[in-house]
Amino acid sequence: MEPSRYIFSTEFAVRDYECDIQGVVNNANYLHYLEHARHEFLVSKQISFIELHNEGIDLVVTKVEIEYKFPLQGRDKFVIRLNLIREGNIRLVFIQDIFRLPDEKLIARGRVTGVATKNGKPVPPGNLISKLGLQ
Amino acid sequence: MEPSRYIFSTEFAVRDYECDIQGVVNNANYLHYLEHARHEFLVSKQISFIELHNEGIDLVVTKVEIEYKFPLQGRDKFVIRLNLIREGNIRLVFIQDIFRLPDEKLIARGRVTGVATKNGKPVPPGNLISKLGLQ
């Protein structure tokens, strides 16, 4: 996507223990990075998992799509930039792209779909929408 | 997919340390499970990463799509069933579905695309195809 569309970014550095026997970050760890970046975003919007949970609302990931373009190696620095879009009444979709720093090489493209659930059933995201700056 | 089409399966039990603060398996750990199941499959076909690597061939994941249908909890038993299809000349696609045991509840559907690479460039999978039972 065009850079101007990202609404949040988080910087990371690869830790050696995140690399596997091939000397690159293990594929599963990218999902950890993406999760951490989403949580940082939600915190920046004053959205508290614990308060939501106490209101009976949980945020749940229903789908992850990730394209691996180029591997990260030990000690690489990188940034995750994200955007957020609605899909229908229920789903929120996080676009999360990973770029190595400082050369801005595209490392991976992620698309993470989530829903709000109440008692285990999907519900419209309600006032999360305004907190998230969506319409 | 219809059950008869799966060509390999691997059984697991959730370990408590794989669960997160919500009491369910953390999303990233499903990618670990899928990876382990693929490696078990390749080993069952006498495909050795190390021999391939010494011939200059590496198997690389280029895309993961996973739909989370229902969460696994601590100590749940489950099975990953897989099938393998070709996509064009270059790509191999692993269909990997996760079912809880013994009730066969569908937990997640995975689709993992990989390529063989030589010196970092994708190459046709060559004699891997016959070893894998593909045509």
Add this chain to the structure above:
Amino acid sequence: MEPSRYIFSTEFAVRDYECDIQGVVNNANYLHYLEHARHEFLVSKQISFIELHNEGIDLVVTKVEIEYKFPLQGRDKFVIRLNLIREGNIRLVFIQDIFRLPDEKLIARGRVTGVATKNGKPVPPGNLISKLGLQ
């Protein structure tokens, strides 16, 4: 310790994603293995974390000592054998030794100290002792 003294054992196989860039199991993963083996032991004694938790009792690790003798590699099989001793009125000490299979090579020696806590304060392990077969 002499083999006859172990009271429980759990078998494992290394998964490739547990190995790091040196091609051996990352040191931290041994703590995961030890934790899983303790939980298997407790389950075998019909001790339920959840029931304990509902009674206000939590089991907490206060100290880990581990000597690494020889590294595990991808796909190695191994067994964790354990014994359990009391230390004073409060502490339980798990002796947990790791042997590669089938050659019984000593891989690591672990000593894990735990306490039962109630409202965050250590308490005597009470009726856990008889369930655990201790005196």
Add this chain to the structure above:
Amino acid sequence: MEPSRYIFSTEFAVRDYECDIQGVVNNANYLHYLEHARHEFLVSKQISFIELHNEGIDLVVTKVEIEYKFPLQGRDKFVIRLNLIREGNIRLVFIQDIFRLPDEKLIARGRVTGVATKNGKPVPPGNLISKLGLQ
């Protein structure tokens, strides 16, 4: 130890995926933190694992002792402070203590013993000693 004796420190923030079902950082993850802090220290001393490895030298952890004093929770900030001492001709011992920030509450005390190895055999650390500022 007295604060003035620490020679290096690294700051961290807990990521939610590092917490387990009890809502606190899983014990094994502290070993990841300690490892990352040691690597940051070695890098600060211009010690390169890869160059060492190419000279046939590997740094290997032979023992970890860690006392858990108080658990870290999601999003806690903390610092690992370290000192380094020699033990005999062969062993290097990292003292690594973890403090929560900003309140400086002691979280854990670690003591990690390592050796340099050549062809799998321990060797005196040689010119590492001067690079590390030891005598």
